[in-house]
Amino acid sequence: MSVNDTAAALPAANGGALPIGGGLPSNLLLRFSAAALLWFAASGVTALWPDAADAQEWERTGEFASLLVVAAGLLVLAALLAAAIRPAPRSRLESAIASLSASVPWLIALALGVTGWEILTAKLNLLPRPFFVPPQALLEVYLDDWPRLLDCFAASLRLLVTGYAVGSVLGVVTGVAIGWSRAVGYWVHPVLRLIGPLPATAWLPIAFFAFPTSWSASVFLIALASGVPVTVLTWSGVAGVNSAYYDIARTLGASPRFLVLKVAVPAAMPHVFVGLFMGLGASFAVLVVAEMLGVKSGVGWYLQWAQGWAAYGNMYAALLVMALLCSGLVTLLFRVRDRLLAWQKGMLKW
Amino acid sequence: MVALENTDTRAVVAGMTIDVQAVSHSFELDGAPLLVLDEVELRVEPGELVALLGPSGCGKSTLLRLVAGLEPPSRGSIMADGRPIDGPDPSRVVVFQDPTLYPWRTVRDNVALGLEARGLQRSQGHRIDKALALVGLAGFEKAYPHQLSGGMAQRAALARALVNDPRLLILDEPLGKLDSLTRLAMQSELVDLWRSSGFTGLLVTHDIEEALFMATRVIVFSGRPARIKADLPIDRPYPRHRGDPVLTELRHRILELLGLAETW
Ligand SMILES: Nc1ncnc2c1ncn2[C@@H]1O[C@H](COP(=O)(O)OP(=O)(O)O)[C@@H](O)[C@H]1O
Ligand SMILES: [Mg+2]
Numbered sequence: 250m251s252v253n254d255t256a257a258a259l260p261a262a263n264g265g266a267l268p269i270g271g272g273l274p275s276n277l278l279l280r281f282s283a284a285a286l287l288w289f290a291a292s293g294v295t296a297l298w299p300d301a302a303d304a305q306e307w308e309r310t311g312e313f314a315s316l317l318v319v320a321a322g323l324l325v326l327a328a329l330l331a332a333a334i335r336p337a338p339r340s341r342l343e344s345a346i347a348s349l350s351a352s353v354p355w356l357i358a359l360a361l362g363v364t365g366w367e368i369l370t371a372k373l374n375l376l377p378r379p380f381f382v383p384p385q386a387l388l389e390v391y392l393d394d395w396p397r398l399l400d401c402f403a404a405s406l407r408l409l410v411t412g413y414a415v416g417s418v419l420g421v422v423t424g425v426a427i428g429w430s431r432a433v434g435y436w437v438h439p440v441l442r443l444i445g446p447l448p449a450t451a452w453l454p455i456a457f458f459a460f461p462t463s464w465s466a467s468v469f470l471i472a473l474a475s476g477v478p479v480t481v482l483t484w485s486g487v488a489g490v491n492s493a494y495y496d497i498a499r500t501l502g503a504s505p506r507f508l509v510l511k512v513a514v515p516a517a518m519p520h521v522f523v524g525l526f527m528g529l530g531a532s533f534a535v536l537v538v539a540e541m542l543g544v545k546s547g548v549g550w551y552l553q554w555a556q557g558w559a560a561y562g563n564m565y566a567a568l569l570v571m572a573l574l575c576s577g578l579v580t581l582l583f584r585v586r587d588r589l590l591a592w593q594k595g596m597l598k599w
Numbered sequence: 600m601v602a603l604e605n606t607d608t609r610a611v612v613a614g615m616t617i618d619v620q621a622v623s624h625s626f627e628l629d630g631a632p633l634l635v636l637d638e639v640e641l642r643v644e645p646g647e648l649v650a651l652l653g654p655s656g657c658g659k660s661t662l663l664r665l666v667a668g669l670e671p672p673s674r675g676s677i678m679a680d681g682r683p684i685d686g687p688d689p690s691r692v693v694v695f696q697d698p699t700l701y702p703w704r705t706v707r708d709n710v711a712l713g714l715e716a717r718g719l720q721r722s723q724g725h726r727i728d729k730a731l732a733l734v735g736l737a738g739f740e741k742a743y744p745h746q747l748s749g750g751m752a753q754r755a756a757l758a759r760a761l762v763n764d765p766r767l768l769i770l771d772e773p774l775g776k777l778d779s780l781t782r783l784a785m786q787s788e789l790v791d792l793w794r795s796s797g798f799t800g801l802l803v804t805h806d807i808e809e810a811l812f813m814a815t816r817v818i819v820f821s822g823r824p825a826r827i828k829a830d831l832p833i834d835r836p837y838p839r840h841r842g843d844p845v846l847t848e849l850r851h852r853i854l855e856l857l858g859l860a861e862t863w
Binding site: 491493494496497498499500501502503504507511512515516518590592593 | 664668687692697703712745759
């Protein structure tokens with residue numbers, strides 16, 4: 250039995266009441282009820298179907314089933330509210346429900362996925378162990394090991410933000426300087442061309458003995474990884490500024506300082522943000538490597554440690570934390586960009 | 600329309616005298632010098648509105664850039680009120696064919712550019728709204744340039760120039776990219792602005808009618824390198840009429856000078 254079979258079998262068992270596509274508000278009740286039903290089903294499978302006899306019994310199965318029931322209950326509540334808010338949403342809660350209805354297909358898919366995962370691991374023990382664990386194993390980690398995970402999360406965040414901030418600021422300053430001053434360009438450009446394409450992780454062995462602490466070495470590596478793309482993109486942005494912008498400002502009495510800060514930098518901003526996104530991606534990669542090899546803390550280190558002890562539940566739990574961290578930072582950067590570059594037309598929404 | 604009041608205690612803004620003295624200018628093109636202006640002599644008195652006509656690529660824009668102080672001439676000198684021009688100055692403001700508004704600034708912040716650059720925004724901020732009203736853009740302060748039509752963008756560029764109370768307004772084909780109806784309307788508006796403000800105007804245009812409708816004098820240039828071919832005073836009262844037979848006669852002469860008389 251594969252995940253697909255499970256997915257195909259379950260909605261049929263529920264009367265095939267699977268709403269497809271962006272339906273009308275009139276069948277909101279139906280859509281939420283279908284989702285709620287599937288979450289109840291997931292909870293039922295988890296709680297009532299005994300774990301496979303030929304393997305360990307998982308802890309926290311009851312808690313996980315309760316969590317699924319809570320999710321299902323919230324969906325029932327949403328269904329009831331959805332039934333009440335016809336014809337049009339008025340309060341904030343009501344419009345929140347209306348927008349939640351767009352996620353119903355996802356909620357259904359998630360319920361099916363969790364059920365399938367549960368069956369394949371804990372219930373039938375079909376996937377090789379210890380590499381595959383059931384969802385309650387992740388819950389177990391979050392419930393029992395959360396102080397350490399939280400510590401690791403905070404450590405990763407601190408390291409990443411420090412390195413990225415240093416790299417971005419230096420990158421923007423260097424990029425503007427190269428784009429603006431011929432002398433700076435003369436000296437920095439060849440260095441950038443030689444060192445820029447080198448992956449920051451190649452510096453790892455040198456960095457860890459050249460810096461007093463492995464933490465400062467990691468900050469350096471992350472700053473380097475994020476700083477290079479920011480520098481290059483800022484530079485190309487500044488170099489590409491329409492020269493008529495400068496002519497206009499100069500005839501209006503602008504000083505060189507004004508030309509840099511109020512003309513070159515804002516005009517280059519769309520490029521700078523491309524660099525900031527590239528730099529953020531690069532800094533994630535370096536963060537994990539630096540934590541695995543150098544700093545003995547952070548989510549990267551936790552991943553390494555979990556793998557060493559074959560604690561795969563912990564590893565998946567940490568991976569999820571890492572994904573949330575990275576995705577959260579990317580979302581934040583998109584927000585900042587949307588605010589600062591609101592003057593641009595047709596921007597990609599994240 | 601009313602002029603921007605000068606709130607300083609200085610005398611009311613008057614036009615500037617521009618004296619172009621034997622100016623030649625060349626660019627470097629593929630290692631060889633390209634002569635663009637050849638011994639140009641031109642004196643513009645305060646309050647004049649002088650139109651420059653000539654074949655495309657002859658060097659009109661180049662002359663305007665030299666007068667604006669954006670580049671120094673290769674030979675000769677240009678005087679503003681008797682003093683040599685050695686760089687750009689807010690008393691000599693340029694409006695280009697492209698409005699070149701800063702896309703990241705609202706209309707209001709674009710217009711504020713000159714005051715901001717000189718640190719006058721706080722004390723002179725009220726002039727921004729006046730300049731916007733003057734060009735008919737009141738109510739569009741918060742719009743971004745991409746939300747404006749071509750005519751509105753060019754009006755904003757005009758307000759950005761006027762807010763500085765220029766004594767010389769340099770217009771490089773300012774209406775060249777506008778549709779013909781907007782162009783006709785803005786010709787009248789520009790004339791009204793110039794008449795009520797008293798600045799000196801230098802206008803490059805490729806439209807002979809526009810030159811005749813607006814200017815006190817029309818200078819006709821030869822092809823590159825630009826030499827002055829004719830200097831024609833347009834001694835007609837304002838507001839002018841496009842059907843004026845004197846202007847029609849002048850139009851014929853200018854076409855002749857530009858070597859286009861057969862099309863008459
Ligand atoms: N920065 C420059 N470098 C080299 N050549 C230039 C430059 N600016 C203008 N030119 C040349 O000078 C000539 C005159 O240009 P311009 O003054 O813009 O003509 P127009 O009379 O059409 O305004 C053109 O042949 C143009 O190619
Ligand atoms: Mg030109």
